[in-house]
Amino acid sequence: MPPLFNSRSIRSEIEQNAGLFDGQIEWSTEGIEIFNKGQVKIGSLGDLVVIRPEELVLIHGLQECSIQVIDNKGTIFIESFKGREHVYLKCSERTTFVKLFSSLILWQGLKSRGILNKTIKKSHCPTLNTESNLLVASCKIFGLLPKGKNVETVQGPDITLFQTDPNERWFTAMVVLKSNGRFQLINESDGQLLYSIDVKKLTSDEVRELHNSIFESSNYLFLGIIKQLRTENISNNFFSHDEIFTISNELPKVKRIILEFPYRIDVDDWFVALKSFTMGEYVGIDNTNLLRVSRTVNLNILEVSELSIDDGSKLYVEVQLWHQPWYRTAIVESLERASFFRESFDIDLPATTSSFTIVLKKANSFNYSISDQVLGYSLIRYEDLTNKLFDERIPINSSNKTNANVYVLISKATNYILPAENFNNIEQMILNLDFSQLLNYVISKNNQQDLERTSVILLDIFQSLQRENDWFSALLDFEIGKVFSSSISINHSHRNGNNLYNSLFRSNSLLTKSLEVYNLRVGQEYLEKVVGEFIIDVITKDSQTEIDPMRISESDESKKSQIIDANYKTLSKYIEIAWDKIYKTSNDLPEQIKQQLKSLRNKIELFTTDTTITLNCVTGFIFLRFFCPVLLNPKLFFLTKAHQTGNNKRTLTLISKVLLTFANRSSFGAKEPYLIRFNKEFIEKHQSELLDYLDKVTMKKLDFTAKRLKLSSSLERSDILLTSKDSLKELPTLPFLIDKYLRIDQLVDMVSNERLNPEILDEFGTQNFDEKIIVNGNDSVEELYKIGSLEFEKLILDQENNSNKTDEDFEFGSEKFIKVLLKTNESEEIFNYINANSSLKDLITEADKLSAKKARLTAKLSTSETVNEIYDLDEYIKKILNNTVIDPQKNIFKISELSTSHRDLKPLCNDSTYNLLKFKFSNDEGIQSSTSTYAFNNRSNESLSKKEHKSPTKRIQRMIRSASLNTITSFTRSNTVTNLSSQLNSNNESTIDKGKKNLDRLEENLEVKKTKLGRWLHRNK
Template structure:
């Protein structure tokens, strides 16, 4: 039977079939062709996917994503539903093909539930209608298989803990030129002569497999993981799905396999290059989403977990207090995050480290391993650090926020040895295609920022000021309006302070301004985040080497004569040398500061000057210095690990030195001096440093705020002075990815802010009925032929999601002004569309969802992807590569029906020789029973040698 016959049945019957008489059974011995008794009945598969016998006996209520197994015995097949209900069916010769074609349709439709609709688009290189990138070239370090080229020097350090080679292939770090081509192939070239070392096929990867590594993993920044994560892929799939590209060569040379290793690591010199290449590489990868590729109903799912590892407590007092401990977070069979290494003080090691986890949609659980290091600052120094204990963070635990939650720690013998305390929060956002936000984005750009601030200001509370400030900053920066945003934000907050106090009491106003500069308002938080985002590279180049020098020298800088009566003079000189060196670095690199920061600092100084008495020159300087020193330079000095300036948190002597340096720098910034009753040991710095550098400080402030020309020679080779390579890809692709340079997800932020506006819109919370009519009126649904009774129907959802309101949108955007109520109503439209699309995607997939054209495409895809695995199960290749095993099986089955009985073992061997895929028997989204129900026994696999006790 040719596939064309199956296609005819599919198109004709559309997934339903009615057979007058079949035989069925719950058990069948395919080796002998026997069952425990066949029963005869009529069979019907309905348009909803129900398998019914004898008119009313529902054998399987939902056939979506069912498994179908074919047997050499003519006309016998097994159907297994997602809820594990099984039935064997034997048909007449003429009825087998209609039944099989019908089941194949339902095998490729998905069950009810939003999270059951994971899907992806193939690489952009397979779509002639989408535009690819311009070429990108960059010099970087690579960790991967040895190139076997005499001009390449291989370094084994630092070793990678992520998916080491199983067959002991030689790997290491080497320098190469990366050349990303139009076809998605990344060529690695020898730096000296341009010879091809080998190539990496990016088109074989999913977007979630291109991941920046947390700096703790290698204790170095700017490292990108690029490779296949098999365990992650398995969580995406149903039992009847495979991907033939799972085993396809990933590392090639001249189009031939070069290595069986399925990942490389790339380390960039600069963070700006890392972010550019993340976006560039992902444009060639498979883009993941929730939805249906044929009906075009799809959404992007963004999950963000904030995990804070607080501390551990042990029951066993015999655990060595001199152990150096850290926590390692494992996902998909490998480590992805590590805390700092701390001592086991009083059986209570303390970290309080916060990690931002951005897992793909299918991520369900992870493991926390407590490890012991032989070194106080380096992981796995000589060999793999031993595991002491571990804890599971399971799906039910991850479904809601957790505060100060104690997870049991299980040791090697599955005994509970203590607990680890964590905080966990989840943010999940469902994002529609970019064109659904065009109107809302245009109105955000057109509305008076002051109106928006009037709305946001009453909502600000200590617990949400970070999120609100980040959301607004991301939106305005992504549309290149951040300077306009800060212009209005500064005016708004300064006017609010000015109006809150009497104009006759200038002292009160000055105090309020100083409170604003040191507090956590929307302005202070937004500008602080902007400074760190724009100035991160400057901080790294200004302070990285300096802090490394302090850590290496480990000098005592405490000049307290009571604590050090014989050496305090030496300590004082150490401190003075450090602050002089740091100030010289700061003062002589004023021209290296990014122009964007100088522009905002100059604006802030001018705004404050217009808010205070003309004779008051100190308050504007206080404002400027508070942002430069209090919120930018000093935090990086006090906590360099948070700014990727050091490997670990600084403790003891180094921490004390950094605190003293930051204290002296802040005193200089305040144009004040140390007082005898507070800091007697630092009094000498008033004369030796502060008084000498006061004029330089004022000149520095004038330069960076645009008051005086800055002719200082540039020293740091900042990338803001270098030309950026272009990245020319289709809007359809780039809209699914974060922006370059700062990885801002514009449509994520627009979706979040629309939700916030809608939740506060009084017109939409009066009642469900009024909300429905408001949204329908806004969308002109009456003109589309729908009345109020259509709400929630498939026709309503389809019409709501159609982007046919361009003329109306243009008229609104061309209004002379857009007010807050306009924006709120549009936000409600966005939210209504989002909920309607969520509802549409969540529903059970049916053949009736398709148009005639999309169903034809669906059927063609099914027939191309179908294949028989070694267990004679009918599976489908997600990549769509055809291998002929189904054709061969059906041909042999037809021959056996017209000839004496063929030995089933011989027939099975024939199918296996056709190159069919391995059987996939694990249900999608299943979690190992050992991982969830028996965590204690699972931990036995995590220990490579005896734990330390």
């Protein structure tokens, strides 16, 4: 008899054939009208092929394929992942269909080619039932107002990120983060709970810093559902339909909130604490050896040209992710059919997000609005970007079909980061290494073009390890050493003094680039409160300050002289104000900057007793690389909304020029005669103040100046007491939100001799089908298995554990590995000694090991999953049957979790599901007329014949447990057990006819009949 088509038969076929299939069936790639018949096979790699007589591949890899049952004649439509290939298959026999169906659903549950197709969500923190307070703060919130809670609204910036709900407003509240991941909003007036948000239901990308361009401040956080992002993740089974849009139990309509904090350190603390409860994004096959993915894009928007628009139109560009703007340029006026922006954004893309959009908009004023007109857009696909700089003019798609384009520079970087514990050894080696060795090696290996990237990577590492002072000391020694390598002293060499100044501050080096980043990072808040307020005042007044006669168009010399005098007074006033603010806040200058100034001065004084050279180097540090760049380009430092032009730009340039000359303790000469007046009236006047200021900021003398600014660095910082310290490792470090292990991974790539082979990696599953990536067994790719790879680790460990083979994955170079290798009881002390005396060679060896391990894992993840890789087939089959469902259109697909909202979806683990597929095969004649014989199979019939003396009730119960629901529907409404039993076993033709009629009637309401029969059985136990 043909086999049953139910969960038991599916399980049996999978266990027996493990996804393999070989049978004579019909196939078609053109449609269901014309079929070809042939021998179709599914092999161990999941390829669907037909033999005729040569082998023709119908689908390259059935992993994550789409399946739909077309009709009741055994026809199935199969489409490959991403829809590149499709085929129709038709089985004429039930036996063949069951085998094919079982094989298909097994392969459908496996992941396809491409690293990014194997994304997994995993929570950072373990879930606790306790509700202790982790963080508490008072802040301003934009969100849904609960009814009847007496919440007072406040003023706040306009929301242009999304369409707002009428009940969403700005209000103040106490916010509390609980240790169980609940984020509570408490009414400040009465202490009542307004509502809470379950942060554990959010992904890491749904807790976001809002870029400065959105609200002209960096003190905002977004927290909530990003609909499009979740829609993308449904296909990856990260969310069930029940949980996709619900994050608050008290107020289900709550979808998102925006938090405004008074200080930047609050943003950092809350950002990390909230992220610790979210679901992180990884790639991997299971929860072991997961890789964290970092995908960053640096986007420079330079200009938009060929516009069909009037001059003077107010234009800006938005960068949108998931149909929402997260970055935007300043609003500029178009001129000669072009608009110039010159703005740069660093964008982090989740692994599941494949693109971002550049949107050109027209504003009605110099303020953004949600209703601003969209002129066009350009879609940028991450997959289309290469590792080289993308320097192109991209067409703007618009309804009027213009030739407008946007000129962009785009660079991208993808990093696959090993779990944090893999970096323990190299982290200790970095701490114990002679920094000068590392510096010399990095400089020799990396070219000048990567200077800025290299400086940021190294600075981030040492700052996250709290060794930035030592790193800057090594940088200073290196730069000073280059100048004085041929001379012990420069007491009589003014030329060497100039060389030192020019080398340290006028040329680009790791030192200068690192200082620029560091100064902005630690001094941003200081600059905002000192220089920023001054710049805003200058811009607001927009005064005339030009004093160069060549730039003033007035022909009347007398009037020109009057204009110059008036402008000089205005400019002089501005310069006095700027210096006064700097001088009187010497005690507010961040301690980290003072420490670097002190170190610089001390090191210069070791080489020279010339005070002029020493002070010039110090002023070059503080003015040339800190104050003056901010004055010249305040937009770059987030101090203004737009780039400055016209009078304001000229005013800020003149102020910078005078302050820099003053700081260098020089004077204006014949080259710029119009500025000579400042020599006496400003430079000489404040010379003693400058020397006093330099002594204070280099800690040569105590600074008793009263503090004038309330900076966040003066506030007590809350400790974030998370349940697990390990959960913090992969989160950004505090302060400054540095991704430490991303930076160490980039350093590994920088110093390692091992490199990821781009021909091996397949991130998106887009390589040609004939490009096979083999990483198992004897056919492994040669590039993957060098010293430092896991194969080398296993070789050593196999020799040690010859009698007891193990799959335990030791870290090469780890403490456990070394102890095994040394085979000594004193290995603990030896290991500590090795770490404490790490050399550059040790660091490179460790980097090679990490690179090789990452190469092995990424190459493995580039390939499709196969049945041979399933660790526990029984458990996997159970998971497949539970999570694979059939919808009313007979589509068969996998979901993460079946819930009450899936009423139309039937799981394959329930035998009732198979009633949706009412097949009629050519060899099924007589099955319905002998239902009991087919349904109960040989084992059931044998059991009945041997146990006829048992009670009819128990016998029927046993039959029902082993029978399919198709058989249950053939039971009649007999009032007694005897009549029911006799009908099931009768060979009388009239009884069979009656059974057929009953079958037709009962199929109209299967669930009712099933329920009544169940109640009858319960009564007759």
